[in-house]
Amino acid sequence: MTMETETRFNWGEIVRLGLLAAVIALSLNLIGLVGTFAGRDIIGGMVSVGHVFLFGAALGCGYIAAQRFSGGGAGNTLLGGLVIGLLSSLPLVVLVLIAEPLNLRQFMPYVSPALLEMLTFGQGQALGSLILIVVASVLGLIGAGIPLLPSRVRQPLIWGLAAVFLIGLLAEVIILAWGNQGLGLAIRRFVFAARGLSILxxxxxxxxxxxxxxxxNSRGEGIKARVNALPPERQRNLRWGGIGLGILLLLFLPMFLRTYLTEVIDNVGLFILMGLGLNIVVGFAGMLNLGYVAFFAIGAYTMALLTPSEYGVAGLSFWTALPFSVLAAVLMGLILVIPVLKMRGDYLAIVTLGFGEIIRILVLSDFLAPWIGGAQGILKIPNVSVAGMELVKPxxxxxxILxxxxxALFVSWRLRDARLGRQWRALREDEDVAEAMGINLVKTKLLAFAIGAAFAGMSGAIFASKLGSIFPHSFNLMVSINVLCLIIVGGIGSLPGVxxxxxxxxxLPELLREFAEYRMLMYGALLIVMMVARPEGLWPSEVMKRELRAGSEEPLPAGFVVSSAER
Amino acid sequence: MQTTIRQRFENIDYLDIALWVLRIVIIVAVLWGTVATILDNPYSTEQWLDFLIFGLAQGSLYALIALGYTLVYGVLLMINFAHGEFFMAGIFTATVFVAIPLDASGFTDRHPIWALLVIAVVAIATSMGIAVLTERVAYRPLRRAPRLVPLITAIGASFFWQYFFRGLYGSGITAFPDVALLKGSWTILGLEILKSQVVVIVASVLMLIGLYIFVMRTRMGKAMRAVSEDKDVAALMGIDVDRVIMITFAVGAAMAGAAGVLYALMYRQVHFFMGFFPGLKAFTAAVLGGIGSVPGAALGGLLLGLFESVGPCLFLEGLGITSPYQLKDVIAFTMLVLVLLVRPQGIMGERLAEKKA
Known part of the structure; x- marks a missing residue:
């Protein structure tokens, strides 16, 4: 009986979803996402990312409605989608009509003439609003229509649209990496427009x-079955072959990518390094550390002080200073962890956040400025050099960095299932039981913090040499949140997830400069969405998957980090 | 007897030793700094009193914000990391849509009390709206999840709202228009005190008393206390737990919204990041006073405000630290760590069971 009430078509729900779509669409307009991304074309001159933000809510809510009320009949469902699309466009029409008379721009800077021009498709208020309503309604209808298709048709369709979106989004980058001569240029001209993909x-x-x-879809199962049917030895060979191929690809990656893209990959690498460290603390041992950036800062500052930089005291080379940077970070980790050893969960998070801020404030202060530069930072940190050759280029x-x-990957992977890794997992599950099982809590916690800090210290040291100068502002809380967010989105406790x-x-944000301003907004939204909808992450670890699958038999959302602290 | 001595040596907990060393170092540093400052005496009595009054005003703001943390922690055992953003959202919205237009139209000059009232109502309503929305979307679906899950969504919500309002109203610092009525200072008991600071202190004290009466005397307050004792039993007694939790968030956010207005009166500026650090400080205040306790939050807020305004000059200057005011946040965070180490239940809190701490 309950199933029936859930799937029954319900106009009240449709209106609520429509209002939700309306609020989302309006917010995305007001905070400027639509306007900022209007210049990022997916299909040159026709569809931009701004349009996706503009109509995404209609499409998405139509889809959700159709999925939720699958028992309502196709006609009703499509009509529902249409209504949702219509509702989502109404506040935008109101916005178009009142923006100029009320001079909304003085309150909200993003309600600009350019945005209004985009909302009305350059056709004036009356006709433009009509087009807006029609397009939104049709997209709501399409959204509702997608779940009605048989999965044989639906899946390729979704994949196709996703691929067009992704390649169009990254068109600029792909063009940059693409060869500029001969056949390459010809294909490029054919596939890409000046901005985004061409229609063809x-x-x-x-x-x-x-x-x-x-x-x-038709053959995949067969291929998988054939691979699974191979003798285990062949399977293992296949896997090692895959890993070897991957490493080979990684080795030659900079040759395919241009300097700019390699620079981006370098930054990603530094964050992977930090992510792996935090993954040990949060993912393996279950201690939420929000002051993680402190270790990154310690690594960077130790590198800066030990090499012949502006404030350098020792004049070591990068390679001799690197172990000291890591060591300094580890020491700091050990010092910081001692006061928090007895704290759990949320208190630990806030206190570590406080530590991170204390370090940043101290570094920034005039008090320590004579030694570490204060707000001016430290300049002239020498480059990494190998055998007398300076490594300058990314x-x-x-x-x-690779x-x-x-x-770090190797260490994490070997530790994960080692005795220590299993102790961490026990700690994460239930501290009291772990202690009762004879696990030395102090030692395990210290080790988790120390190893996590070591990776961050290494990352910071490389970061300092890479930039050649460091400033306190590079070490703010956002870095910690960034790292936390990437391990949660990837899948907490999962190495490929990092x-x-x-x-x-x-x-992605480094490639799309429009993201710069919305990075933290996106992270915030992602943290909420991931926790509510997919707590195991994009690439979940085996343990998490098992736990969540076991938990899915219960009607309540299964969680993942410290089940000990259950109320 | 020999065995006991050996046992004693074996039972030495190096962790405890480290913690004691930490405590002693901090106490010595504070005492040393204080004595050195007093001997040197770089400030006049008026200056010290100014610091004190400023600390009281700042502390009463912390107290108002801290109430939100304490109330929510009481019913959900969760640190509502986004609480500082509720504080920011209300006054930022009220400044952009009410305070500035009213000031431009001259209404504020003609009817300052009415203008302030409208600003306060808009700010409080916005804060409450944002809080209820956040609770509904980010916290309610996770009510039975492990404790770190809602904490992570709370961190997400915090940054989401910060950058949402940054996008909405712009990233710059917006000036809160001057209210002519509150300019200048009054002389009370021979002391020159800024009018805005007097208003902040008086309004905060009134609201704290009001909230205390609400929690202790009304039906809803009783329901809130019941829910914080035991949600399941409260539900059995016929209390709509979800509704009580929602109202708890709304009441906490209302206090934060009011604190936002007072903040704007005191500092005369608003921006999207203004909620984050006051939020953290207020959390520290809540922990200091004993999280879960309403009078504790008030006391903790006042103490923290005083420490922050007097501390840098009193403790740090004596240690020969240049520009000690830059380090006032260090004092707050160090206090948080110390309180959690020495007396995790805070000044007025009940001893927390293991499951809570």
Whole structure:
């Protein structure tokens, strides 16, 4: 009976979803996401990311409505989608009508003439509003229509659209990395417009991906079964072959990418390194550390002070200073963890946040300025050099960072299932039981903090040499939140998750300069959405997946970090 | 007897030793700094009193914000990290949409009391709206999840609202228009005190008393206390737990919204990041006073405000630290750590069970 009431078509719910879509669409307009991304074309001159933000709510809520009321009949569902789309466009029409008379721009800077021009498609208020309403309604209808399609059709369709979106989004980057001579140029001119994909290119990408997805849908199971049927030894060989291929690809990556993209990858690498460290503390041992940036800062400042920089005291080379940077971070980790050893969960989070801020304030203060530069930072940190050759270009530094990441990955991977890793997991599950089982809480916690700090210290040291100068403002709370967000989005406790999360959350904003302003907004929204909808992350670890699957039998959302602290 | 001595050596907890060393170092530093400052005496009595009054005003703001943390922690055992953003959202919205237009139209000059009232109502209503929305979307679905999950969504909500309002009203510092009525100072008991500071202190004290009466005397307050004792039993007694939690958030946010107005009167500026650090400080105040206790939050807020305004000159200057005011946040965070180490239940809090701390 309950199932029936859930799936029954319900106009009240439709109106509520429509209002939700309206609020989302209006907010995205007012905070400027639509306007800022209007210049980022997906299909040159036709569809921009701004349009996606503008109509995404209609499409999404239509989709949700159709999924929730799958028992309502196709006609009703489509009509519901139409209504949702219509409702979502109404506040925008109101915005168009009142923006100029009320001079809304003086209150909200993003309600600009350019935005109003975009909302009315350059057709004036009356006709433009009509177009807006019609487009939104049709998109709501399409959104509601998608779940009605059989999955054989739906999946390739969604993949195709996603591929067009992604390639269009990254068009600028792809063009940058693409060869500039011969056939490459010809293909590029054919597929890409001045901004985004060309219409032909978009259709081509769409068709290819739809074709591939359809092929995989019909054959994929067979291929998987064949691989699984291979003898275990062959399977292992296959896996090692894959890993070898991956490493080879990583080694030659800078040759495919240009300097700019390698620079981005370098930054992603530094965050992967930090993410792996925080993953040990938060993901393995279950201690939420919000002051993680402190260790990054300590690593960077130790590097700056030990090398012949502006405030350098020792004049060591990068390679001799690196172990000291790591050591300093570890020491700091040990010092900071002692007062918080007996704290749990949320208190630990706030106190570590306080520590991070204390370090930042101290570094920034005039009090310590004579030794570490204060707000002016430290300049002239020498480059990394190998055998007398200075590594200046990002392509060269890439290998240093890659080596660091691989080392950290290896250490994390070996520790995860080692005795220590299992102790951390026990700690995360239930501190009291872990202690009763004879686990030395102090030692395990100290080790988690120390190893986590070591990775961050290494990352900070490389960061300092890479930039050649460091400023206190590079070490603010946002870095900690950034790292936390990437491990949660990737999948807490999951090593590939860290890499995926860093690529997605650090790489993407660096590639799309429009994101700069909305980075933290996106992170905040992602943290909430991930926790509510998909707490295990994009690439969950095996343990989390198992826990969540076990928990899914209960009607309540299963959580993931410290089940000990259950009320 | 020999065995006991050996046992004693074996039972030495190096952790405890480290913690004692930490405590002693801090106490010595504070005493040393205080004595050195007093001997040197760089400030006049009037200056010290100014610091004191400023600390009281600042502290009463902390107290108002801290109430939100304490109330929510009481019913949900959760640190509502986004609480500082409720504080910011209300006054930022009221400044942009009410205070500035009213000032421009001359209404504020003609009817200052009415203008302030409208500003306060808009600010409080916005704060409450944002709080209820946040609770509904980010916290309610996770009521039964492990404790770190809602904390993470709270961190997310905090940054989401900060950058949402940054996008909405711009990233610059917006000046809060002067209210002519509150300019200048009064002479009370021979002391020159800024009018705005008097208003802040008096309004805060009134609101604290009002809230205390609300929690202790009304039906809803009783329901809130019941929910904070035991949610399941409260539900069995016929209390709509979800509704009580929502109202708790709304009441806390109303206090934060009012604190926002007072903040704007005192500092005459608003911006999107204004809620974050006061939020953290207020949390510290709540912990200092004993989280879960309403009078504790008030006391903790006042104490923290005083420490922050007097502390840098009293403790740090004596230690020969240049520009000690830059380090006032260090004092607040160090106090947080110390309180959690020495007396985790705070000054007025009940001893927290293991599950709570």
């Amino acid at each position: 290119g978009a259709s081509l990408v769409f068709l290819i991906v739809v074709g591939l997805s359809a092929w995989w 392509e060269h530094l890439y290998y240093v 080596a660091g990441c691989l080392l 890499v995926v999360g860093a690529l997605f959350l650090v790489g």
